[in-house]
Amino acid sequence: MTDKYAVSCLVRFNSGLGGAGPNDMGFGSFNLFNEPGGHAQGLIFVTLFRAFSAGTVRLAARDPRADPQIDLNMLSDQRDRQRMREGVRRLLQLAAHPAVTSISQDMGIGEVRAEAGLPRHDDLDRWLLARCGTIGHPCGSAPMGSDTDPNAVLDPDCRVRGLQGLRVADASSLPAAPRANNHLSCVMLAEHLAQRMIAPHAQTVDSLPSAGPERPST
Numbered sequence: 035m036t037d038k039y040a041v042s043c044l045v046r047f048n049s050g051l052g053g054a055g056p057n058d059m060g061f062g063s064f065n066l067f068n069e070p071g072g073h074a075q076g077l078i079f080v081t082l083f084r085a086f087s088a089g090t091v092r093l094a095a096r097d098p099r100a101d102p103q104i105d106l107n108m109l110s111d112q113r114d115r116q117r118m119r120e121g122v123r124r125l126l127q128l129a130a131h132p133a134v135t136s137i138s139q140d141m142g143i144g145e146v147r148a149e150a151g152l153p154r155h156d157d158l159d160r161w162l163l164a165r166c167g168t169i170g171h172p173c174g175s176a177p178m179g180s181d182t183d184p185n186a187v188l189d190p191d192c193r194v195r196g197l198q199g200l201r202v203a204d205a206s207s208l209p210a211a212p213r214a215n216n217h218l219s220c221v222m223l224a225e226h227l228a229q230r231m232i233a234p235h236a237q238t239v240d241s242l243p244s245a246g247p248e249r250p251s252t
Protein backbone atom coordinates (compact mmCIF):
# COMPACT_ATOMS: atom_id res chain seq x y z
CA MET A 35 0.00 0.00 0.00
CA THR A 36 1.25 3.46 -0.82
CA ASP A 37 0.59 6.65 1.10
CA LYS A 38 -2.11 7.60 -1.41
CA TYR A 39 -5.72 7.88 -0.42
CA ALA A 40 -8.34 5.39 -1.46
CA VAL A 41 -11.26 7.31 -2.93
CA SER A 42 -14.53 5.65 -3.66
CA CYS A 43 -18.14 6.58 -4.09
CA LEU A 44 -21.39 4.84 -4.76
CA VAL A 45 -24.53 6.28 -6.29
CA ARG A 46 -27.73 4.33 -5.95
CA PHE A 47 -30.44 4.50 -8.56
CA ASN A 48 -33.81 2.99 -9.39
CA SER A 49 -33.62 0.56 -12.29
CA GLY A 50 -37.41 0.51 -12.57
CA LEU A 51 -37.09 -3.14 -13.59
CA GLY A 52 -38.07 -6.51 -12.21
CA GLY A 53 -40.35 -5.07 -9.52
CA ALA A 54 -37.25 -4.49 -7.39
CA GLY A 55 -38.42 -1.14 -6.02
CA PRO A 56 -36.35 1.97 -5.28
CA ASN A 57 -32.58 2.14 -4.89
CA ASP A 58 -32.13 -1.34 -6.28
CA MET A 59 -28.89 -0.70 -8.16
CA GLY A 60 -25.78 1.39 -7.91
CA PHE A 61 -22.81 2.75 -9.82
CA GLY A 62 -19.55 2.77 -7.95
CA SER A 63 -16.05 4.00 -8.59
CA PHE A 64 -12.68 3.82 -6.93
CA ASN A 65 -9.05 4.39 -7.65
CA LEU A 66 -6.52 1.57 -7.83
CA PHE A 67 -3.02 1.73 -6.44
CA ASN A 68 -1.38 -0.68 -8.81
CA GLU A 69 0.02 1.66 -11.41
CA PRO A 70 1.93 -0.27 -14.06
CA GLY A 71 3.96 2.12 -16.17
CA GLY A 72 3.16 4.93 -13.74
CA HIS A 73 -0.39 5.31 -15.03
CA ALA A 74 -3.11 5.98 -12.48
CA GLN A 75 -5.94 3.49 -12.73
CA GLY A 76 -9.55 3.64 -11.67
CA LEU A 77 -12.60 1.48 -11.86
CA ILE A 78 -16.27 2.14 -12.37
CA PHE A 79 -18.77 -0.62 -11.85
CA VAL A 80 -22.45 -1.38 -11.63
CA THR A 81 -23.93 -3.30 -8.75
CA LEU A 82 -27.21 -4.93 -7.90
CA PHE A 83 -28.92 -4.49 -4.56
CA ARG A 84 -32.01 -6.33 -3.38
CA ALA A 85 -30.89 -9.42 -5.31
CA PHE A 86 -33.62 -11.99 -5.90
CA SER A 87 -31.21 -14.82 -6.69
CA ALA A 88 -30.50 -17.08 -3.73
CA GLY A 89 -27.72 -19.59 -3.24
CA THR A 90 -27.12 -22.26 -0.64
CA VAL A 91 -24.76 -22.97 2.25
CA ARG A 92 -24.67 -26.66 3.14
CA LEU A 93 -22.68 -28.76 5.52
CA ALA A 94 -20.05 -30.77 3.72
CA ALA A 95 -19.42 -33.10 6.67
CA ARG A 96 -20.36 -33.62 10.31
CA ASP A 97 -16.95 -32.25 11.27
CA PRO A 98 -17.59 -28.61 12.31
CA ARG A 99 -14.11 -27.70 11.13
CA ALA A 100 -14.87 -28.74 7.56
CA ASP A 101 -15.57 -25.87 5.18
CA PRO A 102 -19.21 -25.69 4.12
CA GLN A 103 -20.32 -26.07 0.52
CA ILE A 104 -21.30 -22.65 -0.76
CA ASP A 105 -23.15 -22.17 -4.02
CA LEU A 106 -23.70 -18.46 -4.62
CA ASN A 107 -26.02 -19.10 -7.56
CA MET A 108 -25.70 -15.47 -8.62
CA LEU A 109 -27.94 -14.08 -11.36
CA SER A 110 -30.04 -17.24 -11.32
CA ASP A 111 -33.23 -15.17 -11.07
CA GLN A 112 -34.22 -13.62 -14.39
CA ARG A 113 -35.17 -10.34 -12.66
CA ASP A 114 -31.54 -9.97 -11.58
CA ARG A 115 -30.24 -10.79 -15.06
CA GLN A 116 -32.63 -8.27 -16.59
CA ARG A 117 -31.45 -5.54 -14.23
CA MET A 118 -27.81 -6.39 -14.71
CA ARG A 119 -28.08 -6.45 -18.52
CA GLU A 120 -29.55 -2.98 -18.42
CA GLY A 121 -27.05 -1.95 -15.76
CA VAL A 122 -24.00 -2.74 -17.88
CA ARG A 123 -25.52 -0.90 -20.82
CA ARG A 124 -25.99 2.16 -18.61
CA LEU A 125 -22.47 1.71 -17.32
CA LEU A 126 -21.11 1.86 -20.87
CA GLN A 127 -23.05 5.06 -21.48
CA LEU A 128 -21.53 6.48 -18.35
CA ALA A 129 -18.04 5.41 -19.46
CA ALA A 130 -18.58 7.11 -22.81
CA HIS A 131 -19.49 10.44 -21.18
CA PRO A 132 -16.96 13.24 -21.77
CA ALA A 133 -16.55 13.64 -17.99
CA VAL A 134 -15.02 10.16 -17.99
CA THR A 135 -13.35 10.07 -21.39
CA SER A 136 -11.66 13.44 -20.78
CA ILE A 137 -9.69 11.95 -17.89
CA SER A 138 -9.08 8.54 -19.50
CA GLN A 139 -6.36 7.56 -21.87
CA ASP A 140 -7.24 3.94 -22.07
CA MET A 141 -10.39 2.03 -21.18
CA GLY A 142 -11.27 -1.63 -20.90
CA ILE A 143 -14.25 -3.72 -19.93
CA GLY A 144 -12.87 -6.46 -17.77
CA GLU A 145 -10.08 -7.94 -19.86
CA VAL A 146 -11.23 -6.64 -23.25
CA ARG A 147 -10.72 -3.30 -24.94
CA ALA A 148 -13.62 -0.91 -24.48
CA GLU A 149 -13.96 -0.38 -28.23
CA ALA A 150 -14.95 -4.02 -28.62
CA GLY A 151 -18.11 -3.20 -26.67
CA LEU A 152 -20.44 -5.67 -25.05
CA PRO A 153 -21.31 -9.07 -26.48
CA ARG A 154 -24.53 -9.38 -28.46
CA HIS A 155 -27.75 -9.62 -26.50
CA ASP A 156 -27.84 -13.45 -26.80
CA ASP A 157 -24.42 -13.81 -25.26
CA LEU A 158 -24.78 -11.09 -22.68
CA ASP A 159 -26.16 -13.32 -19.94
CA ARG A 160 -23.29 -15.78 -20.41
CA TRP A 161 -20.84 -12.88 -20.35
CA LEU A 162 -22.37 -11.56 -17.12
CA LEU A 163 -22.45 -14.96 -15.46
CA ALA A 164 -18.76 -15.43 -16.21
CA ARG A 165 -17.81 -12.07 -14.68
CA CYS A 166 -20.19 -11.18 -11.85
CA GLY A 167 -18.98 -11.28 -8.26
CA THR A 168 -20.31 -10.66 -4.77
CA ILE A 169 -17.95 -7.76 -4.03
CA GLY A 170 -17.87 -9.29 -0.55
CA HIS A 171 -21.56 -8.83 0.25
CA PRO A 172 -23.24 -12.22 0.61
CA CYS A 173 -26.02 -12.22 3.20
CA GLY A 174 -29.17 -13.94 4.37
CA SER A 175 -27.88 -17.52 4.62
CA ALA A 176 -29.54 -17.91 8.06
CA PRO A 177 -32.41 -15.43 7.77
CA MET A 178 -34.67 -14.33 10.58
CA GLY A 179 -38.38 -14.57 10.01
CA SER A 180 -41.78 -15.24 11.45
CA ASP A 181 -42.95 -18.58 12.81
CA THR A 182 -44.87 -19.19 9.62
CA ASP A 183 -41.88 -18.63 7.33
CA PRO A 184 -40.48 -22.06 6.39
CA ASN A 185 -37.15 -20.51 5.33
CA ALA A 186 -36.58 -18.67 8.60
CA VAL A 187 -33.55 -20.23 10.30
CA LEU A 188 -33.85 -17.66 13.09
CA ASP A 189 -36.80 -16.29 14.99
CA PRO A 190 -37.30 -12.50 15.06
CA ASP A 191 -34.96 -12.29 18.08
CA CYS A 192 -32.23 -14.04 16.10
CA ARG A 193 -32.53 -17.29 18.09
CA VAL A 194 -31.66 -20.37 16.06
CA ARG A 195 -34.86 -22.37 15.75
CA GLY A 196 -34.60 -25.81 17.28
CA LEU A 197 -31.58 -24.98 19.44
CA GLN A 198 -31.30 -23.55 22.91
CA GLY A 199 -29.01 -20.65 23.77
CA LEU A 200 -27.72 -19.78 20.31
CA ARG A 201 -28.34 -16.56 18.41
CA VAL A 202 -26.92 -15.32 15.13
CA ALA A 203 -26.58 -11.60 14.52
CA ASP A 204 -24.60 -10.81 11.40
CA ALA A 205 -25.05 -10.51 7.65
CA SER A 206 -26.40 -14.03 7.50
CA SER A 207 -29.38 -13.04 9.69
CA LEU A 208 -30.69 -10.44 7.24
CA PRO A 209 -34.05 -11.57 5.88
CA ALA A 210 -33.44 -9.96 2.48
CA ALA A 211 -30.55 -8.31 0.69
CA PRO A 212 -30.52 -4.61 1.70
CA ARG A 213 -30.79 -1.74 -0.76
CA ALA A 214 -27.27 -0.68 0.11
CA ASN A 215 -23.93 -2.17 1.09
CA ASN A 216 -24.35 -4.46 4.07
CA HIS A 217 -22.24 -2.89 6.77
CA LEU A 218 -24.72 -0.48 8.33
CA SER A 219 -27.53 -3.04 8.24
CA CYS A 220 -25.31 -5.50 10.14
CA VAL A 221 -24.39 -2.91 12.76
CA MET A 222 -28.00 -1.79 13.15
CA LEU A 223 -29.18 -5.37 13.51
CA ALA A 224 -26.58 -6.18 16.16
CA GLU A 225 -27.15 -2.96 18.10
CA HIS A 226 -30.89 -3.45 18.06
CA LEU A 227 -30.64 -7.06 19.18
CA ALA A 228 -28.22 -6.13 21.95
CA GLN A 229 -30.67 -3.51 23.22
CA ARG A 230 -33.46 -6.05 23.25
CA MET A 231 -31.33 -8.60 25.06
CA ILE A 232 -30.24 -6.23 27.81
CA ALA A 233 -33.59 -4.51 28.24
CA PRO A 234 -35.01 -5.59 31.64
CA HIS A 235 -38.45 -6.09 30.17
CA ALA A 236 -37.64 -6.75 26.54
CA GLN A 237 -40.47 -5.90 24.23
CA THR A 238 -41.91 -8.61 22.12
CA VAL A 239 -41.73 -8.17 18.39
CA ASP A 240 -45.47 -7.67 18.18
CA SER A 241 -45.37 -4.71 20.54
CA LEU A 242 -42.66 -2.87 18.60
CA PRO A 243 -43.70 -0.04 16.29
CA SER A 244 -43.61 -1.01 12.62
CA ALA A 245 -40.66 0.10 10.52
CA GLY A 246 -43.01 2.22 8.42
CA PRO A 247 -42.90 2.67 4.66
CA GLU A 248 -39.65 2.40 2.77
CA ARG A 249 -37.68 5.58 2.33
CA PRO A 250 -38.32 7.38 -0.93
CA SER A 251 -35.58 6.97 -3.48
CA THR A 252 -32.65 9.33 -3.38
Ligand SMILES: Cc1cc2nc3c(=O)[nH]c(=O)nc-3n(C[C@H](O)[C@H](O)[C@H](O)COP(=O)(O)OP(=O)(O)OC[C@H]3O[C@@H](n4cnc5c(N)ncnc54)[C@H](O)[C@@H]3O)c2cc1C
Nearest residue numbers: 169170171172173203204205206214215216217218219220
Ligand atom coordinates in the same frame (compact mmCIF):
# COMPACT_ATOMS: atom_id res chain seq x y z
C1 LIG B 1 -13.61 -6.20 0.54
C2 LIG B 1 -14.94 -5.83 1.13
C3 LIG B 1 -15.37 -4.51 1.07
C4 LIG B 1 -16.59 -4.16 1.62
N1 LIG B 1 -16.97 -2.85 1.56
C5 LIG B 1 -18.12 -2.48 2.15
C6 LIG B 1 -18.50 -1.10 2.16
O1 LIG B 1 -17.81 -0.23 1.64
N2 LIG B 1 -19.67 -0.78 2.78
C7 LIG B 1 -20.48 -1.70 3.36
O2 LIG B 1 -21.53 -1.34 3.90
N3 LIG B 1 -20.14 -3.01 3.35
C8 LIG B 1 -18.97 -3.42 2.78
N4 LIG B 1 -18.62 -4.74 2.75
C9 LIG B 1 -19.55 -5.73 3.31
C10 LIG B 1 -19.49 -5.78 4.81
O3 LIG B 1 -18.15 -5.62 5.23
C11 LIG B 1 -20.02 -7.13 5.27
O4 LIG B 1 -21.29 -7.40 4.70
C12 LIG B 1 -20.14 -7.12 6.79
O5 LIG B 1 -18.89 -6.88 7.37
C13 LIG B 1 -20.66 -8.46 7.28
O6 LIG B 1 -20.69 -8.42 8.69
P1 LIG B 1 -20.64 -9.74 9.52
O7 LIG B 1 -20.70 -9.34 10.96
O8 LIG B 1 -21.66 -10.69 9.00
O9 LIG B 1 -19.24 -10.43 9.19
P2 LIG B 1 -17.74 -9.86 9.41
O10 LIG B 1 -17.72 -8.36 9.38
O11 LIG B 1 -16.94 -10.62 8.40
O12 LIG B 1 -17.40 -10.31 10.87
C14 LIG B 1 -17.08 -11.64 11.20
C15 LIG B 1 -16.09 -11.58 12.33
O13 LIG B 1 -15.93 -12.88 12.89
C16 LIG B 1 -14.56 -13.10 13.10
N5 LIG B 1 -14.36 -14.55 13.08
C17 LIG B 1 -14.41 -15.38 12.02
N6 LIG B 1 -14.17 -16.65 12.43
C18 LIG B 1 -14.00 -16.61 13.75
C19 LIG B 1 -13.75 -17.60 14.74
N7 LIG B 1 -13.63 -18.89 14.43
N8 LIG B 1 -13.62 -17.20 16.00
C20 LIG B 1 -13.74 -15.90 16.36
N9 LIG B 1 -13.99 -14.92 15.47
C21 LIG B 1 -14.11 -15.28 14.18
C22 LIG B 1 -13.87 -12.38 11.97
O14 LIG B 1 -12.54 -12.08 12.29
C23 LIG B 1 -14.72 -11.11 11.87
O15 LIG B 1 -14.28 -10.10 12.73
C24 LIG B 1 -17.40 -5.13 2.23
C25 LIG B 1 -16.97 -6.46 2.29
C26 LIG B 1 -15.75 -6.79 1.76
C27 LIG B 1 -15.27 -8.25 1.86
